[in-house]
Amino acid sequence: MTDRYPGYDVMAKRWTPSWNEQTRRVVDQRLAVLREPRFFSGAEWRTLNAVCARIMPQPKDRPPVPLPAYVDEKLHMRRLDGYRYAQLPPQDVAWRRGLAALDDESRAVHGAAFHTLASDQQDTLLGRMQRGELTSVAWGDMPCQLFFEHRVIPDITHAYYAHPLAWNEIGFGGPASPRGYVRMGLDRRDPWEAAADRGV
Amino acid sequence: MSTRDEARAAPRAINGRAPDVFRRGEWVPMREHAEEEEVDFVVVGTGAGGAPLIARLAESGFSVVGMDAGPYFRPLEDFASDEREQEQLYWLDERICDGANPIVMGGKNSGQAVGGSTVHFAMVSLRFRPEWFKSRSALGYGADWPLDWREMWGYYQIAEQALSISGPVRYPWGPRRPRYPYRAHELNGAAELLARGAEALGMKWTATPLATVSAPHGRSPPCVYRGFCRFGCSTNAKQSQLVTFIPRALAAGAEIRDLAMVGRIEVGANGRVSGVHYHRDGRWRFQKARNVVVAGYAIETPRLLLASATDRYRQGLANSSGLVGKNLMTQSNQAVFGRMAQEVRWYKGPPSLAITEHWNYEDRKEFFGGYCWMAQGPLPVEWVTIQTSSRGLWGQALRDAMEHYIHQVGLKMVGEMLPDERNRVTLADEKDQYGLPIARITYSWGENDKALIQHALGQMQMSLEAVGATDIFRQEDDTNHLAGTARMGSDPSSSVVNADCRTWDIPNLWVCDGSVFPTTGGVNPSLTITSIALRTADRICALAARGEL
C-alpha cells in the first residue's frame, strides 16, 4: 500500500477540539459494528464477502474495514436511501436476489460458487454485471447493471469512505467540530491536517 | 441508541416547551393549542417556505400550528461531525423514481426536520434575475410569474437581513442591491481556483452570498469553516430556519409539532378545508383549522393534495386545473472535476465560497434559461459517489483515484430546467409506514435542458483547464433542488395558486413552498421561496384586514 500521509491518523484527534462528544459516540458505534450477519444467510454472506473484497480491495498489512458487516447492518436496520429506481425492488429483495443471481451465473460459467473463484474470474463477472451482460433467470425483472450501480457500489463504497481508515488514506481531515479550520487557501495546511509525503 | 434514533424516538416540542437550539438541554416556552380549538392556520412543513410564514403570521397575531414530519434537532448536541450519521436530516422514506432521467432523492433533494431542507442546505442565497419573473414575455420560454420583480427585490432584502447573509459589498450582476448585512467569507482553495478560472475566461465572479455568519450574530458564533454544512451545522453559525424563523415563531406564540406527519387534509360540507389528520406519537389525530397552508416541498405538497381527494374533489384538492403534481422541475447540477498540483483541501469551509453568474445574465446563447456555477467541496462519501457514478470506477482503480482527494478541484452548475407537464409527481400503489400512498416521481430532460447542460459542461471545463487542472472528468447526470408542482399564475385554468399562494379552488387552502415556482431560474431557490413566504404573510394580513380571508 502507498502511504501518502505517513503518521497521519484521524483517530489521534479524538480527544482534541476537532471532535465533540456526539461525534466520538457515532464513530465508536461505527467501529463496533457487529461482525456476524443478522440479515444475510450463510450462502449470501459468503458471496457478499467476496464481492466486497473485489469492489474495494484492501491492504494486507492491516485488518480490513468489515464492509460486509456494514451492508448487513444497513439492511438489518432498514436504513433506506429515500428513493429507489422504479425498475429495482426494495433494497432487501434486491440484495438477496442479486447475490443469488451472481452465484448462479458463477456456477453456470465456472461450475463453482462465486466466492471460490479466482479474483480475476470474480472481476470479470462483476464487470459483466456493471455492463448489464448477465442473463441468469435468477435476476428476474431486475436489471443487473442497475443492481450494480445503485446497490452494490453505493452500499459498499459508502461504508468504506465513512471509515476513519479510509479518511487516513486519502488525507481527509475527518470530524471537525467544534474546531474547524483556519488556513483556507491553496497549499495551506493547518497543523491538525494530514501532511503529504510527496506531491501528485 | 445513535443520535439519529434519539431525535426520532419521541416528539420533543410538547408540554408547553420546545428545545432551545442555542443552549444544551434547555427549553423555550411554547404556546399550545387543543386539537378541538380551531386555530387560524395549520402550516404543514417548517422549511424555507413554511418557517418564515409561521413566524410572520404569529407575529401578526394569528394562532398558528406548524407541523413537520421530521424531528426537532438540537444542533449543538445532536449533530455529529460525520457525513454518514447525518443522513438523519434527509427524507429517507421510500419514493419511486422513473422517467428517462430519474431524479436521485434522499440526500440530494429533500430534508425532513423542523427547519426543513435548510438544516442541510448549502446556504447559497441568491436573488433571481428580474426577467425570470416574466420568462415567457421577456425571454420567450416557460411561464410568467404573477409577481413583480421590484416587489420581490424588497422581500429579498428583508429575507437577507433576517438570515444575516454574508456577501460581497457590490454584487456584480443585476440591478443594484444593498450591501449584504455581513461581510463576505474568505475564499478557500477551491474558490480561489474558480476566481482564477473565471478571470481567465473574462467573466466576473464573486464571493458567494451565504447564510452563515462571518461575525457573531445573536447567539450564533461566526463560521469556523468546518465544512460539514450540508450535514448540519453543529455550531449554529449557519442561519437555517431552525435557528432563525423557528425561534422567532415560538417567541411570537406559534406552536411547532415535530414528528407530526400530515396524511390528509379534511374538507367540510361547504367545500372548504377544516383541518388536518396527522400521525404523532403512535396514533392518528385531527387538528381543526380555519386555514391550511401546505409547505412540504415539491414532492410532498402534491402528494398530500392528491392523497386528500374526496368525492367532491376526485382529482385531489386544488386540482381543477389538473396541474397538481405536474411541471415538476429540478435543476441541472452537473459538474467538472480535475486535479491540481497544489493541495486544495476542498473539505474546508462552506462548499461554495465563490460563484459566477455570467451565463445567467448573458443571453447570447442557443438555448433558453441560464445557469451559474460554484466551487465544490464534497466530503469523502459524496466524492466516492461522484467517482463511481461518473467514471464507473471500482476496485483498485477506484482506490487509486480516491487517493488524490486533497488535490481535487471542481465546479458545479445550478442550471435552469424548463417546465414540462410530463415531469410529475403521482401516487404509487405502494404504501409507506403510515399506510399512505408513496410518491412516484417521473422525470426526463428535454432538448433545451440537454443543450444547456452541454454548454455549461464545456464552459466549466475551459475554466478548469485555464487554471492548469489535469485528469479532468465530467459528472454528467446530477440534479438538485425541486420546484413547480403547484405553480402560481394569474389564470385558474393554468395554475394552482394565485400570486398570494392561495389555491384558486379552495379559498382557505394555501401552498407556500418551492412548488409554487412556474419556472425555476438558474440559481438556488431557497431565498426566493423565503421571500415569497414573507410576501404571502403580508398578503394574508392585508386580506384579513379587508375581511377577505
Ligand SMILES: Cc1cc2nc3c(=O)[nH]c(=O)nc-3n(C[C@H](O)[C@H](O)[C@H](O)COP(=O)(O)OP(=O)(O)OC[C@H]3O[C@@H](n4cnc5c(N)ncnc54)[C@H](O)[C@@H]3O)c2cc1C
Ligand atoms: C444537499 C442540498 C443542498 C442545498 N443547497 C441549497 C443552497 O445552497 N441554496 C438554496 O437556495 N437551496 C439549496 N437547497 C434547496 C433548498 O434546501 C430547498 O429548495 C428549500 O429548503 C425548499 O424549501 P421548502 O419550504 O419548499 O421545503 P423544505 O425546506 O424541504 O421543507 C419542507 C418540510 O415539510 C415537511 N413535510 C413535508 N410533507 C409533510 C407532511 N405531509 N407532514 C408534515 N411535514 C411534512 C418536511 O419534513 C420538511 O421538513 C439544497 C438542497 C439540498 C438537498
Ligand code: SF4
Ligand atoms: S463551515 Fe461554517 S456553516 Fe458550515 S458547518 Fe462549519 S461552522 Fe457551520
